[in-house]
Amino acid sequence: MMLSTLLVIMMTVPGLALFYGGLVRSKNMLSVLMQVMVTFSMIVVLWLIYGYSLAFTEGNAFFGGFDRLFMKGIFDPATGVFAPGATFSKGVYIPELLFAAFQATFAGITCCLIVGAFAERAKFSAVLLFMVIWFTFSYAPLAHMVWFWMGPDAYTAANVVDAQNAKAGLIWQWGALDFAGGTVVHINAAVAGLVGAFVIGKRVGYGKEAFTPHSLTLTMVGASLLWVGWFGFNAGSALEAGTSAVLAFMNTFTATAAAVLAWCIGEALMRGKASMLGAASGAVAGLVAITPAAGNVGLMGAIIIGFIAGFACLWGVNGLKKLLGADDSLDVFGVHGVGGIVGALLTGVFNTQALGGPGLVGDWVTASVVSNGIGAQVWIQLKGVLLTIVWSGVVSFIAYKIADLTIGLRVSEEEEREGLDISSHGETAYNR
Template sequence: MDTGATAWVLISASLVLLMTPGLALFYGGMVRAKSVLNMMMMSFGAMALIGVLWVLYGYSVAFGNDVGGGLLGNPTEFLGLRGLMEDTTSEAGGLPAMAFVGFQAVFAIITVALISGAIADRARFGTWMVFAGIWATLVYFPVAHWVFAFDSEDGSVTGGWIANGIEAVDFAGGTAVHINAGAAGLALALVLGKRRGFGREPMRPHNLPLVMLGAGLLWFGWFGFNAGSALAADNTASVVWVNTLVATSAAVLGWLLTERLRDGHATSLGAASGAVAGLVAITPACSSVSPLGAIAIGLVAGVLCALAVGLKYRFGYDDSLDVVGVHLVGGLWGTIAIGFLATADAPAGVAGLFHGGGVDLLWRQAVGALAVLAFSFVLTLVIGIVLQKTIGFRIDADDEVAGIDQTEHAETGYDLAALGGGRTGGPARPGTAPAQGAPTHGTEVSA
């Protein structure tokens, strides 16, 4: 057993787990004050539910021996993680199987949580939890098998078709995580429809410091997300770490420059959003490009995503917190950019078009990206429509106006009554502060 690699993977898994509370803060600050708790609960609910499902059967579906032509792992092979506690090594070599189980579990959690930003302010929490379980089972677990499950060297274990068939490069989840979640977010936004007042009323972020704190935690945790995917504390992890840093930095600059030229000012929301866009774009490419290539990917991602978040106004879909504009567009760019910018000098050892590799890698990247996009969008659309027609997905119009925190959770994020001159002396009962009384601050989410 390689204790150094084990320590690195367990620490990285902990960093990735921290990303989901970071996402809760990021999303929570971006919504109006009357929705902040619901937004954060959707992330925490995903942590609770997907953690259990991963242990029960999710890991087996994703990393069990293939039983469906590269589409599905054996769901009963590791049911309840049986047999894995005694296994001292995994196919990574020297890494305990349970360390790999834990590392991949947090990827599943945050992928589901990412979707919630597209349907902020208007989704029933109970239905969201049902959706999260169904979506993880039918979409994420199989797609993780496609992308992350590799054939063993001796041929005794077979994996997914993207990893082993077309051999597309996706080091840490540009397809399985970001394109997957972005396409699902678009489908759900179409199913649930627009928020009341979308395009007419200001829907500003209510707490920009929360947004920036969440973005900072995401950036911090993302080093575990990307560099941890090396599964060892080695040169690959080191190159990936640096590429992750510099691509994200370049994306922030690209987003802020776009805002400055377009709107006349650079915003804190733009800085936070640019960081996430850069992190998304470099995720699939971090092992296959040079630091200069990472700068190019990040810079383009910052500009491209800053422009893409406005597409919802042009096409009329209400992607509340820009899951489509950042994760779908950023994930597509980062995945396809490998076909242009990959260099054989990087740890992945593959060359793209600009480094003498021709178009061979480019078509592989495009096929992998578009396949995940289509699969996720269509299946999510079906799941969403079924849930909407049966148990109901969207909250009532009156509840939406009153505030989803109060109606779904009987709580409010800010007890403003305590700031007034009311009676004192008794303990406050949760949920009594008026949800709609909180002030809003900042700029339009997608100005």
Template sequence: MKITKFLPAVAAMVPIPATALAQGAAETVAAGPDSGDTAWMLVATALVAFMILPGIALFYGGLVRAKNALSILTQTAIIAAVVMVIWVVYGYSMAFGGAESRWWGGFDRLFLAGIGPDTLSGSIPEYVFVAFQMTFAALTPVLIIGGFAERVRLSGAVVFAALWVTLVYFPVAHMAWAPAGLFAGWGAMDFAGGTVVHINAGIAALVGAWVIGPRIGLGRELMAPHSLPLSFIGAAILFVGWFGFNAGSALSAGGSAALAMLNTFTATAGAALAWVAIEALLRGKASALGVISGIISGLVAVTPAAGFVGPVAAIGLGAAGSAAAYLFVTVIKHRLGYDDSLDVFGIHGVAGIVGALGTGILAAPSLGGTGYAEGVSMAAQLWVQVKAVLVTIVWCGVLSFALYRLVDALVGLRVTAEAERRGLDLTSQGEAAYHM
């Protein structure tokens, strides 16, 4: 099987394909860590953690109604903490363990066995690689809760997240980023998580919205965001944190990280402008909600492509992801009648798919990209991208549906109608975000 071209940043490290962050299983090498790479990866890890708290928490917190603001903040913090614990117990092993399997990494690194301060992953300490990947694992299920916000029990959300990362996130991460993984073997290009993070989260949110059902009063009551300034702050934090997400995925402080950083700027700018331009043309006004929706759409779309496409092509990719997300958020969601509360599928799922497929096209050297593996054509690479997207959708969709049903039977997913009407802050947390 053909693999994608090695990134210069990792060519001297372990022999892993330059796909999906070039994040293969860590290997112990004799040389010491590179201080520059290590310093950058420590910063990048902190930036991705910053995306969760306060980034996603504030972004989601402002988008819900005032009576549910604390509930979404609480769910974000607890789910992130639970996944961090799971990650060091068995998650890292399942995703990046030494098993030569297309589907999972095995249990050889349970409780981080065999890893110490002197163990290296390429040019950085393996502990740094573990921590960097842990932030990705913690962030992804936090994204999902936006799909069923304002109507789900805290216990149900937490149990679902724990089971979901185990059966969905860890295997897909292995498929995309471990050398033996299915997508890596195909030569799929996913620099920073188009399949693993965004399509995964988007599909899980869509299935959850369908299984759990719409919020009481949807279509009859006003459900506008209670604090757009709060969400704007959260989106701004996500924008900054995303440089750790994308540029950090080079796993080194070199040219690949520089390209990913620049693409993160240009794609996001193109996406924000595309969203507000569409709004202005169709509605006569450009909104603050539209600006931040465009920003997130662009960040999502460029994630799989960040280290593979050129900065000018990234503008078009961001704009295309933003336009597709706008269509789903404003038109298709309403026509199909599902209640994706905070548009997780409409933005992360849809823009993630556009980005994953667009990577296969825009990575062409003729379009300013870094190129494909030797002998691989644009058509062949695009087909690989399609296969990786389809497997992610099916794997995540089927298992997410089963897990929602299981969690509902075990602890219950939806709060009572009375609790939903009063708001989850009072009924679940016993406190209020605002006192009049």
């Protein structure tokens, strides 16, 4: 778990930062790196102060409580004993502090993903204010709704099942499957990014000037770090080194490879040639789509999910982007939104044992595994997706408006043309 936590940190800083940084113009490189690094750092601090408690303690179906405010009770200095954290196996525990650290990286990278949607025009201070509000009222509640439950050891007999289920988050109660964050991380962040692109408005010169990536080399390096780090993201979500972690590891490997191939094939059919940007984007699309499915589908299901995600996200950053008309600078919604939705819904298809999936635990008292009907599980998955979209959309709009009314979301046109590296940070990424 410690290694998995480190891998997710590497995904964000430097992985995501370099991936995004290479995609913007050189005059905005440092601004993206700053927004990612400072946002990640701020969210980790907020997570330890109150975020973990809101997400992963008992409260109601939407919000956790304050039992772990300032990480209260997670460590007893008098005895040197750490509170135990549940896994998915009866009688198997990890230190709760380690689980909190692992989940802190998820909260951090989710907020950082949003940065790509309004890159090259947002005020640094406004970005940070937005992140505080959005993290508090969108990320933490959705993490609670999707992932909070009382743990397997709470299910001691049939007569306590209903009471224990009622203490879980709403989407968990529905029975939705989200192994590592298709809804909580990707759809949540993508919707926030899309709303931001609409509220902040288009970049100066959008549609008239060429906004070409200044370094696809850095983008490829960033994508590679994301791919490697994602094994910690997905396999680590099993919480223990067992068969579920192995399945998540291999599914992450194969789905990503399949998505790279699909995106390149799609590009070749559309434009006559495949691109490095396309291969890197395909990798991220596959990683996004397999996130909710990682430990919930079989290998063939993972390959199919990867192929579908590659083609779907290629359409997302081309056809869908034109239909929406938003200047989503680095295609956050086209990749993370479309990929997250595809992955979440197809998890409901390929989880069944009839299609090579592992099935799901139908009774936590006996830990017996069953397979839901495909239609029934897809409907449950769809409900989780729709609630995530609506919740994130509403919170995001309010958060952007608060930031706009108090600080102002955009830099001036003069500052935007000069580049945010100089105008916002007084530095340049490269010597001229």
